[in-house]
Amino acid sequence: KALGHTIVPIRPALVPLEIxxxxxPALAGLELRNIEAQLFIDGKKKRQLFGELHFKKFGVSGPTILTLSGDAVDGLRAGKHVELLIDLKAALNRQKLDARLIRDFEKRYKEPFADVLRGLLPAKMVPLCLEQTNIPPNKLAGEISKKERKSLLNWLKGLRLEVKSYRSFKEAIVTAGGVNLKEVNPRTMESKIVSGLYLVGELLDLNGDTGGYNLQAAFSTGWLAGNSAGKEE
Incomplete structure (x- = not known):
């Protein structure tokens, strides 16, 4: 900055989110696979991803959440409402999932609702489901009304989590922000403002999704800068 470069505000990226x-309490430590996470900013869907989600005491993490976190952090910093919508049965559309619920309730009609739920969800998720759907745990499956079944269906296809904040730089995999890319020659990584100054990796306003992309960016920009600087000599 002292040399005249514009610095895009530094912030955590690929970072767990606080809910x-x-x-x-029952969910802490639970890891889910094959879910779909949708990110909403001020009620508008920003992005969605299919994959894994990990529950922590403070909130959520895992590959899908880390990748969505960049947009979530920017939304929170802008004072916007940020929310996650989790589809716990992403492999089934609403019609197929509803048909499965009907079959399960008919087949196990003499069993308590809570017991039937354990065939649909990890045991740790059952208390939360009972709490948020308001269906009595001891109600027999055969007595579940259409309205209650729809309530369960909506919950399974759209668990809502309001994002209040994000974790610190210590827990972030990378940082977002840094030197404005418009001020760097992409063919050499040399500063357009200061001759002989090369900028690479997380010094730049450059960050990608989880999956090795940020490491590749660091390796590639580092190689390009070193190669370019060597040619100058």
Missing amino acids: EGGIH
């Missing part, structure tokens, strides 16, 4: 009110 309003924390996570239900």
